[in-house]
Amino acid sequence: MNVGKSVTKAIDEMGCGDHESAMLHACNAVDGTATKLYPSLGSNARFTKLLRDNYEIFGPMGMPGINLVETRFPVSLVRPKAPGGEPDIADVIYGVHRCTQGHGNELPEGFELFYDTTEKTTPPRTRIAIEEGKVKLSDRTIFGLIAVAVLCPVNIGQSTPDGYYLTFGELKTMIINEWWGRATDFPAISALAPMPLVKLDFGDWMHNIKAI
Numbered sequence: 001m002n003v004g005k006s007v008t009k010a011i012d013e014m015g016c017g018d019h020e021s022a023m024l025h026a027c028n029a030v031d032g033t034a035t036k037l038y039p040s041l042g043s044n045a046r047f048t049k050l051l052r053d054n055y056e057i058f059g060p061m062g063m064p065g066i067n068l069v070e071t072r073f074p075v076s077l078v079r080p081k082a083p084g085g086e087p088d089i090a091d092v093i094y095g096v097h098r099c100t101q102g103h104g105n106e107l108p109e110g111f112e113l114f115y116d117t118t119e120k121t122t123p124p125r126t127r128i129a130i131e132e133g134k135v136k137l138s139d140r141t142i143f144g145l146i147a148v149a150v151l152c153p154v155n156i157g158q159s160t161p162d163g164y165y166l167t168f169g170e171l172k173t174m175i176i177n178e179w180w181g182r183a184t185d186f187p188a189i190s191a192l193a194p195m196p197l198v199k200l201d202f203g204d205w206m207h208n209i210k211a212i
Helices: 003-015 019-037 043-053 055-062 089-102 140-151 183-190 203-208
Strands: 129-131 134-136 165-168 172-175
Touching (some): 019 043, 019 089, 019 140, 043 055, 055 183
């Protein structure tokens, strides 16, 4: 899988307003990256491990303000890999977005994306809505996934056409072809907008989830 092509397709699909297709290509970019890093692991394990190892990138880009390391979500999934056996956001993205759409199925009701990047607001917003068994994420998670793939050192040498970029809020524009493999430079970017990290607690809802 060519990670640069998957990144390009994800951004192109976002530009066309097809968020589900964009999410699929962004997941492909992550999966292609994880395959290079962890060739001996299965698809679920490698995908979720790569995201988990890069929450310091994915979080600020896609889910700012949430403690992704400690937060668990009230969703029943197949074989969640997060410590403790309850699903974290890596499990949710793999189990719902990557697998459902990767197999050509419709996204389950309640997991649709908020169109935060296309519905411009001042100041910019990143929404999340959670019900028991459902998690509705911001479309910014697509760019969080892309950032994890682009910044991973294993992808040095990948490319997109000229002019493709990522933004960190309104504070920084990162030209993708200048940022392949530069994960160690990202903390200086996220430090431009420091914020507390909140652990979300869903109480009794968590007692009703189960591994399928």
